[in-house]
Amino acid sequence: MKTFTNVDEYIREFDGETHDRLVTLRKLITDTAPEAVESISYxxxxxxxxxxxxxxxxxxxxxxxxxxxxxxHKAFEKELSKYKQGKGSVQFPLNEPLPAKLITEIVLFRLAENQAKHGKGK
Known part of the structure; x- marks a missing residue:
């Protein structure tokens, strides 16, 4: 397994539809949570x-x-029910449109949850 040092490097490993969707997903996340720190983990x-x-x-x-x-995933259980899932994961098939609105809503939910639990001054 290749070790990546940054997200650009990770995304460059893919081509075609996978590459394009990774770029789109990254932009959705960074546009929705511009204060998020980007890294490679796991x-x-x-x-x-x-x-x-x-x-x-x-x-x-x-x-x-x-x-x-x-x-x-628990908070959006109904909306994610049409996708294959594992514990804490969901698979968005390449042969279906990426659910951009749903992804944005999930990121906003996690952002609010994270700030409520771990925000400055806590």
């Missing part, structure tokens, strides 16, 4: 606010993995 792009995890994502041959920790 071998994939990771975003933190107040030093605590916000969301992660990963590219695969037939889907994009999105990880909003268990709370993000």
């Amino acid at each position: 071998g994939m792009p990771a975003y933190k606010v107040n030093g605590k995890p916000l969301v992660y994502f990963a590219g695969y041959k037939s889907h994009i993995g999105f990880y909003a920790t268990p709370t993000g």
